[in-house]
Amino acid sequence: MVDFEWYRSFISIYKHSSVSEAARTRMMTQPAMSQHLASLEAEVGEPLFTRAPRKMIPTERGKALYTQVVPLIEALEETTQTLKTNAATALPVIRIGSAHEFFREKLAPHIGSFQMRVIAYLGVASKILEFLLEEKVDLIVMSQKLSAPGVEYIPYMQEEFALVAPPDFGEPTFDDKDSFEAWLCSQPWISYDLDLPIIRRFWREHFQKRPQTHPTHVVPDLHGVLKAIEHGAGISLLPTFMLDDHLSRNKVKIMYPSYTVHNDLYLAYQVKNRNLPHLKTLIEALKKAV
Known part of the structure; x- marks a missing residue:
């Protein structure tokens, strides 16, 4: 099997017309360079150079091989260099x-x-x-x-969760928390989950009890919940980071802004x-x- 390095050594000898100069350029010993050439000639089956005093003269077979091999080797070396460059500059x-x-x-x-x-x-x-x-x-x-x-x-x-409703949703005032809680329980709620995770936390924080309400709709996607609120399906608790654009376009509103809940x-x-x-x-x- 032909070794890729044999071809590189052959090309170097061809370019420099000298085994010693080719060896110096490739940072190899002269015997190692000569061994590469001998191995390639054995694989090809005929001499690739005529040895003259202080000069290597390519044979016709050597010239033909050089013409065939050089574009392939140069393309491969260019590809290898490109891969190294890309690897060095690639983002993690x-x-x-x-x-x-x-x-x-x-x-x-x-x-x-x-x-x-x-x-x-x-x-x-x-x-x-x-x-x-x-x-x-x-x-x-x-x-x-x-x-x-x-x-x-x-x-x-x-993240802060606020009470979100359609823009025309009624927002009455209350004299006490019990009345407010009863009103909230009577509203159509849209929940992310049947277990009401953030709604339960809201109730514990503001009313010190579990919510006595059940969701009218369960939509397991907060953007879906927001879209449903826009179209009047009910109210919910949503993270405020989702709301800026919808609030500015009057698609929804935040009710009772002092009644929020936070999530770490x-x-x-x-x-x-x-x-x-x-x-x-x-x-x-x-x-x-x-």
Whole structure:
């Protein structure tokens, strides 16, 4: 089998008309260069050079081989150099997991400034934690600190949830909290989940009890919930980071703005990767983005 280096040595001898000069150019010993040439001539089956005093003269077979081989070798070397250059200048790849809505509203507008190639994996908290444990992602944004071996959580930000309704929705005043709570229970609620996770927290924080209401609609996508509210389907609690455009266009309104609830978000990653440079860079970029 022909060795690629034999061809490179052959081309160098051809260009310099000298084994010693070719060896010097390729930083090889002269015996090693001569061995390359001898091996190639044995493979071809005939001499490629005529040995003259202080000069190597290509034979007709040598000339023909040179004409055939040079474009191929040069193209291969150019491709190799291009790959090395691209590898040296390529942006690092980072894989992020988060909820769909959070990525769309808070991360997607900033990924162009991260100086990284971002691959996003989106889903609910349990799913993106699974992605992290399976090493499909490097870092996740979580609204819960779910227990998992080898996973470290660091505080990231707080998201604020507000009561959102259609723009023409009635907003009566109340003399006491009990009346307000009773009115809220009588409204058509749109929930992200049958378990009412953020609605239950809202009730605990403001009324110190569990909600005595059931959702009229369950839509497992916050943008879907927002669209349903726009069209008068009911009210819900939504993160305020989703609302700016819809509020400015009078598509929805925030009711009772003093009645909000906050949710802590965390960045999570595998402890063994905490000192990886690209992970540290991403965490800093994410902190600047909020």
